[in-house]
Amino acid sequence: MISLKDIGVVFGRGTPLEKKALAGIDLEIEQGMFVTVIGSNGAGKSTLLGVLAGDIVPTFGRVTIAGTDVTRKPTTRRAELVARVFQDPLAGSCGALTIEENLALAERRGKRRGLTRALNSARRAIFRERIADLNLGLENRLGDRMDLLSGGQRQAVSLVMATLTDSRMLLLDEHTAALDPGMAEFVMGLTEKIVSERKLTTLMVTHSMRQALDYGDRTIMLHGGEIVLDVSGEERKGLQIEDLIAMFRRIRGQTIDDDELLIG
Numbered sequence: 120m121i122s123l124k125d126i127g128v129v130f131g132r133g134t135p136l137e138k139k140a141l142a143g144i145d146l147e148i149e150q151g152m153f154v155t156v157i158g159s160n161g162a163g164k165s166t167l168l169g170v171l172a173g174d175i176v177p178t179f180g181r182v183t184i185a186g187t188d189v190t191r192k193p194t195t196r197r198a199e200l201v202a203r204v205f206q207d208p209l210a211g212s213c214g215a216l217t218i219e220e221n222l223a224l225a226e227r228r229g230k231r232r233g234l235t236r237a238l239n240s241a242r243r244a245i246f247r248e249r250i251a252d253l254n255l256g257l258e259n260r261l262g263d264r265m266d267l268l269s270g271g272q273r274q275a276v277s278l279v280m281a282t283l284t285d286s287r288m289l290l291l292d293e294h295t296a297a298l299d300p301g302m303a304e305f306v307m308g309l310t311e312k313i314v315s316e317r318k319l320t321t322l323m324v325t326h327s328m329r330q331a332l333d334y335g336d337r338t339i340m341l342h343g344g345e346i347v348l349d350v351s352g353e354e355r356k357g358l359q360i361e362d363l364i365a366m367f368r369r370i371r372g373q374t375i376d377d378d379e380l381l382i383g
């Protein structure tokens with residue numbers, strides 16, 4: 120269970136530029152739940168992810184992951200609990216290292232780093248198997264440098280890296296936004312497969328309303344640092360994108376910019 124209790128984040132507190140990015144978020148996510156997060160620009164999505172990942176210490180409130188209070192634990196100290204895939208395919212892996220070296224490092228996430236012990240033949244066999252599951256033929260290129268891969272291939276490997284160890288939470292930060300539509304769909308299919316097979320508790324930020332409804336079990340919408348919509352179960356199953364837009368307009372009493380929330 121992931122629990123956020125009355126989480127507030129105020130940037131530049133006490134200055135003329137003071138900005139309340141999160142305004143008292145209460146959110147509980149059960150183990151194995153896949154939550155999609157939408158919201159217009161500046162709604163607080165990245166800040167929410169930052170609070171969960173440990174990049175941002177909330178101004179007030181409490182974060183617990185699987186019973187551990189992590190509110191003040193920096194990213195490095197919660198690495199065993201939280202895995203993350205970023206929007207930029209270059210951000211989640213090291214281009215100068217080979218695919219298998221990246222996997223070896225990912226496996227040591229949160230532990231003492233080192234390649235020698237990790238890269239024995241048993242580890243190599245496991246890496247080969249996980250990479251072969253991608254069906255991209257990359258299992259024959261484990262010795263290739265990461266920077267030789269396309270953005271989509273690299274993002275697929277990043278997903279394997281993020282889920283190599285048993286984290287308590289997977290954070291997906293618009294992880295298909297930089298990919299072409301075909302590759303984005305492939306990576307989303309892969310995401311769904313990995314998340315359901317490994318029963319991962321997942322939070323995915325997306326600007327695509329279609330992705331938000333097509334994947335996962337629950338959708339939350341942020342606006343002005345607050346959760347303005349939280350749908351799951353039968354209510355969510357019956358929702359169309361048009362309904363989502365209408366609900367947003369009703370809740371906020373305003374129109375939304377289609378550039379901010381992508382319909383597709």
Ligand SMILES: Nc1ncnc2c1ncn2[C@@H]1O[C@H](COP(=O)(O)OP(=O)(O)OP(=O)(O)O)[C@@H](O)[C@H]1O
Nearest residue numbers: 130131138140158159160161162163164165166167
């Ligand atoms: N480090 C910071 N210092 C000051 N203000 C910040 C900082 N980070 C974010 N903000 C502000 O906090 C608010 C929420 O930002 P956040 O990045 O969480 O929104 P978002 O929903 O992720 O938006 P986008 O879809 O554009 O990425 C915005 O008004 C933003 O300008």
